[in-house]
Amino acid sequence: MSFGGGQNEYKLLFTGPMGAGKTTAIRAISEIEPVRTEAANTTAGGGGKATTTVGLDYGEISLGNGERLRLYGTPGQDRFSALWEILTTGAMGVVILVDHSDPESYERMEHFLDSFAGLITETAGVIGLTHTEDAPDRPMDPYYESLAQRYMMLPVMPVDARSSEDIRGLLDALLSILESRLADSSVDSLSGDL
Amino acid sequence: MHVLRYGEFVTENKPSTPPARPVFRLCLQALLPEDAKFAQRILCNPARTSCIWQFVQKDYDALLVDLRHPESTRLLRERPMGSLIVLALAEDKKGLPGTMSLRLPFDEAILLDTMRQASEYLVRRSPMFQNRASSRDAQAASGEQGGEPMQASRKVNSLFELAEDIRKSLTRDKEVHVTIGQLKYHLFPQRRVYLSASPATTLKHYQGKLGEPIEISGANGGEQVSATVIPKRLDDFLWNLGFHAGGGRLFPWLNPSQSYKISRWPPMLESSNRTQVFRMVARLGRTAATPKEIALSTGTSEAEVHDLLNACSLVGCLQSDAAGGSGIKLVHSAPPPSLKPALVVDASRRPVVTRSLLSKIRNKLGISA
Numbered sequence: 312m313s314f315g316g317g318q319n320e321y322k323l324l325f326t327g328p329m330g331a332g333k334t335t336a337i338r339a340i341s342e343i344e345p346v347r348t349e350a351a352n353t354t355a356g357g358g359g360k361a362t363t364t365v366g367l368d369y370g371e372i373s374l375g376n377g378e379r380l381r382l383y384g385t386p387g388q389d390r391f392s393a394l395w396e397i398l399t400t401g402a403m404g405v406v407i408l409v410d411h412s413d414p415e416s417y418e419r420m421e422h423f424l425d426s427f428a429g430l431i432t433e434t435a436g437v438i439g440l441t442h443t444e445d446a447p448d449r450p451m452d453p454y455y456e457s458l459a460q461r462y463m464m465l466p467v468m469p470v471d472a473r474s475s476e477d478i479r480g481l482l483d484a485l486l487s488i489l490e491s492r493l494a495d496s497s498v499d500s501l502s503g504d505l
Numbered sequence: 506m507h508v509l510r511y512g513e514f515v516t517e518n519k520p521s522t523p524p525a526r527p528v529f530r531l532c533l534q535a536l537l538p539e540d541a542k543f544a545q546r547i548l549c550n551p552a553r554t555s556c557i558w559q560f561v562q563k564d565y566d567a568l569l570v571d572l573r574h575p576e577s578t579r580l581l582r583e584r585p586m587g588s589l590i591v592l593a594l595a596e597d598k599k600g601l602p603g604t605m606s607l608r609l610p611f612d613e614a615i616l617l618d619t620m621r622q623a624s625e626y627l628v629r630r631s632p633m634f635q636n637r638a639s640s641r642d643a644q645a646a647s648g649e650q651g652g653e654p655m656q657a658s659r660k661v662n663s664l665f666e667l668a669e670d671i672r673k674s675l676t677r678d679k680e681v682h683v684t685i686g687q688l689k690y691h692l693f694p695q696r697r698v699y700l701s702a703s704p705a706t707t708l709k710h711y712q713g714k715l716g717e718p719i720e721i722s723g724a725n726g727g728e729q730v731s732a733t734v735i736p737k738r739l740d741d742f743l744w745n746l747g748f749h750a751g752g753g754r755l756f757p758w759l760n761p762s763q764s765y766k767i768s769r770w771p772p773m774l775e776s777s778n779r780t781q782v783f784r785m786v787a788r789l790g791r792t793a794a795t796p797k798e799i800a801l802s803t804g805t806s807e808a809e810v811h812d813l814l815n816a817c818s819l820v821g822c823l824q825s826d827a828a829g830g831s832g833i834k835l836v837h838s839a840p841p842p843s844l845k846p847a848l849v850v851d852a853s854r855r856p857v858v859t860r861s862l863l864s865k866i867r868n869k870l871g872i873s874a
Contacts, residue, residue, distance in 0.1 A: 321862065340870065374865045403858055412542055414534060414562065434858075445542055447736045448549040448696045449560065455769045464790045466770035469738070480779060483872045484770075486863050487783035491791055493860055494802065 319378045322401050323482075325368070326385040326427060327408035328419045332441040332472030333384035334368045336408060339475040340482070341370025341382055367394065395426065404435040404485045408472065412445035417453040424461060435488040436465050437481045443469040527556040528695070529627050531620075534562050535570035535580045536593060543611055544569060550736050551680075551693040552700055553617055556624040566627055569593060571609065591623055660718035664711055664750035667719050668819060669757065671746065674723075684720040685711055690742060698736035705737070705745040712749045740820050744773045747816030753808025755796070756815045761807075764826040765814055766793035771822050780872055781805050785813050793826055 325333045337345045348367040368384030383398050399405075405427050409420045420438060427436065438454065454467045466484040470477040531548070533541040548558045567589040570577050581590070592606040600606035605626075607619040661667050667683065674681045674694065681692040688707060691700040699705070747756075755761055767789045773782075784803045788794065794802070796810040803810075817823035867873045 321866075372866075372869055374862075374869055378862075378865070380866060380869075412545070414541065414560075443738065444735070446545055446549065446560075447738050448698045449545075450697065451740075451772060458769070464767075464769065466786075467772060468770075469772060479870050479872050482866075482870060483780055484783050484787075486867060486872070487780070487787040488790075489858055490784065490860070490863055491787035493858070493863075494788075 319376075320381055321374075321379070321403050322381045322383060322398070323485075324383050324385060324398055324402050324405040324427075324430070325408060326395070326405055326423055328410070328413070328423070331408040331410050332439075332470075333408055335472040336406070336439070336470075336478045337368050337370040337382045337384050339473060339478045340372065342372050343370060345370040345382075345384075392426065399427065399430050402430060402434065404437075404489065405430050406437055406439060406481055406485065408439045408441055408470075410442050411440040411449060411469070412442040416440075416449075417457065420454055421457045424457065424463065428461065428463075431463060431465070435485050435492070436463075437485045437488075438465055438467045439470040439472070439477075439481050440467065441470060441472050527624060527628055529556055529558060529567060529624055530561045530565040531558045532562055532565040532568045532580075532584075533560055535568060535574045535577045537571055537574060540571060540593065540609065540611060544616060547611075547613055547616055548620060549696065549698070550700075550734075551696050551698065552691070552734065552736075554624070555621055556628075557695050558620070558624075567591060567623055572598075589623055589627060591619065658720065658722040660720055662718055664708065664719075664746060665752075665754065665756075667721070668746055668750040668815070670721055671743075672756075672758070672819065675743075679723060682722045686717060692739060692742065693736075694739065696736070697739045699739050699742045700734045700736055701742075702734060705742040708742075708745045709749045712752050738772070740772050743819040744771060744816050747819035748812050751812055751815045753806075753811055755811040756818060759811075759814055759818060759823075760825075761796050761811075764793040764795050764798075765789065765817075766824055767817055767822050768824050769822045771817055771820050773816075778809070780867075781809060782813055785810060786817075789813075789817075793824075 325336055327333055334345060334347070346369040348369065367386050368382075370382040370384075372380040372382065374380055383402075385395050385398055407420065407423045407427070409416050409423070413419065424431070424436075430436070440451075440454075443449075451467060458465055458467070466481075466488075468477075468481060468484065470481060472478065533544055536544060545560055548554060549560075551557065564585055565588055568580065568584050569591045570581060571593040573595065574580075584590070590604050592600060592604050593609050593611070594600060594606050595609050605619060605623055607615055659670070661670055667685075671681060671683075671692070674692070679694065681694075683690040683692065685708075688703045688711075689701060690703070690705075693699065750756075759765075767786065770786060770790065781803070785799055785805060788799055788803050796807050796814060799805070799810045800807045814823060864873075
């Protein structure tokens with residue numbers, strides 16, 4: 312499977328731990344039925360299965376004139392981090408989804424912030440908190456403290472991953488950050504110094 | 506990447522006083538995930554509990570533990586000295602002498618009753634807390650905890666005045682009950698939640714003049730809150746109030762000639778002109794600027810900027826240049842070294858992002874300004 316990178320193809324990543332809502336979020340905005348991919352099963356004693364589902368999701372949005380925005384949902388498990396690196400190449404931004412009701416949500420967000428720090432620094436990132444209704448009083452301050460410790464200022468927004476409007480809201484914020492960077496640099500495009 | 510020098514700025518609207526209700530720290534880590542979620546959802550509702558339960562994983566006052574949890578033995582062994590244990594037991598298990606217990610699966614009423622008993626035990630056991638509580642009772646009887654006294658029940662004539670009043674209540678961490686016509690909002694700043702049958706977005710319909718005054722009452726003046734209403738995040742209420750209260754007018758504690766920036770992105774998604782708001786927020790996140798400068802650089806009106814600054818101020822993410830004036834330079838610096846190797850983007854394969862591309866994506870997603 313190709314991971315994009317062509318001249319008329321742009322990539323956006325959706326990442327986060329398992330169960331955070333990556334597949335649902337891609338489904339909410341993709342023009343095609345999201346595709347779930349499989350990879351070779353390299354796990355020792357893998358029960359004879361040649362392949363295993365790694366939870367890599369793919370959706371896309373056509374932009375006209377042959378241009379496409381590819382939407383990739385990364386596998387949530389660390390053991391597929393090599394795949395994260397491949398997906399990161401050429402991406403224009405990353406959406407990190409975290410289950411806010413997960414007792415370890417703060418640590419999980421930190422893990423993905425650190426894993427994708429290079430991409431976030433060079434492009435843009437947003438954080439969507441899912442299942443906030445299950446823990447409405449759970450503080451959000453630790454998310455902001457973790458971001459401040461990393462000198463990052465990213466939007467942290469409660470979202471319903473099933474809601475197309477909420478996911479478009481996250482992308483709206485991501486695009487606003489990229490536009491703000493363009494405005495600061497007073498040029499019409501960003502690449503190396505993005 | 507920007508490095509923010511927080512010391513140069515003053516955070517608006519920062520709460521500072523201690524909470525007024527007993528606050529205890531509860532660990533749910535030794536429950537199975539579904540039981541922990543259920544318990545948290547029930548116990549976080551301030552209308553149903555006599556104390557504030559903070560959900561933490563260490564340094565807690567009480568541990569709710571299911572012995573079937575694989576980590577329960579370790580967690581019991583490592584619990585803080587003197588912490589209260591509440592056992593969650595399957596139906597066929599007997600309780601242990603000297604411990605509190607409740608049955609699984611959890612029943613709402615029994616869970617609330619058992620945890621009420623647990624909080625009463627913690628209050629009785631802690632002379633330090635009783636002293637603090639007595640001190641607060643005395644302050645409440647004599648008026649206030651410092652600052653100008655607030656009337657138990659009062660009326661205001663606009664969302665603008667309501668915002669000013671609530672700001673004062675927030676700095677005192679006081680419960681506030683607000684009645685706007687048929688709408689009722691019950692705010693619990695300590696828990697950062699509010700209770701209402703109406704979403705906070707309804708406030709936008711009350712911008713401008715109202716048919717009747719808004720009634721505000723304190724903790725003892727409000728009517729009983731229905732225990733069936735699900736708590737929502739207080740920031741949602743504050744954001745909507747701040748955004749719609751001014752109608753383009755800046756709150757009196759903000760200054761149109763001062764430079765502002767945000768310390769964090771406000772936790773919002775809903776807004777009638779979301780894209781414009783995001784552009785302004787993205788601008789405020791990069792450099793400090795006066796309302797006029799923000800309006801010029803984002804193609805918005807100063808009135809829209811004022812509404813945004815009001816909302817950011819009320820949710821506590823707005824910072825002002827303490828010395829006044831504009832032209833604040835933020836320091837640029839490389840990010841600190843990460844403890845783990847971050848994914849590095851190959852320079853030769855970075856995407857070329859253009860205004861035209863972003864515009865196309867916006868149009869396709871239907872999120873054009």
